[in-house]
Amino acid sequence: MAETKTKATNASVAEYIASRASALQLEDCHQLITLLSEVTGQPATMWGPSIVGFGRYRYTYDSGHSGEAPLAGFAIRGRDIVIYLLAESGEQEQLLQQLGKHKMGKACLYIKRLADLDTVVLKQLVVNSVAELQRRYG
Template sequence: MPENKTQPTQIAPRDFIASVEHPTRRDDALTLLALMEKITGWEAMMWGASIIGFGTYKYQTADKKWHEFMRTGFSPRKANLVCYIMPGYTNFDPILERLGKHKLGKSCLYLNELADVDMDVLEELIRAGLDDMEKKYPL
């Protein structure tokens, strides 16, 4: 299995957010940054050119190589906010049903803007994702 191409960088997350052109996406990114800092207690770091991550975990692939990746994070993309808050395959439907307008990928949550979702439910979802990560990949 190839090594994870998305690696930590020295880019400051707030500098990256300041470069986001769309004003709503930029403001939402600042809100998510503050929310995830509060929830995790971890300092944000950039992963690659556009992902803001919090915490890390190590995992082993089938080829017995160890890799490191963020525990949770987000990216203010042009089309939407992408939240990486679910470790994948865990059923968070009871929480997602209360969240508001969203789309799902394998372990990604896509939001048009934060105004479309219930922020208390989003916080609950982020915490549930982190709790699930802790069960699978203890600190």
């Protein structure tokens, strides 16, 4: 079975942000660190070379594949910041409609700027996502 590539590391979050964030993204990254730390109760740590993660959970899929992942996290992807969260429920979908300017993938929320969003709604999305991960995986 293939080994999971994204693991917690001892790399510096500050160095990652300084090396990747544009001047416009820098403040947003610091605000996300505050928000995600507050929701998870955990400090920011690097997962692999490019994900700033908070907390952790252990998963096992029906296929038998297992690993660890951050409860919440974000990454800088060019001009976008990607926030990793679950948004599968009806409540999450309603919150996404209230969030502001974004694109949503399977578990990736793509944003240009936090200023484009309702941060109270974003925080609730993250709270709900963390709660669902903990419900599923303990």
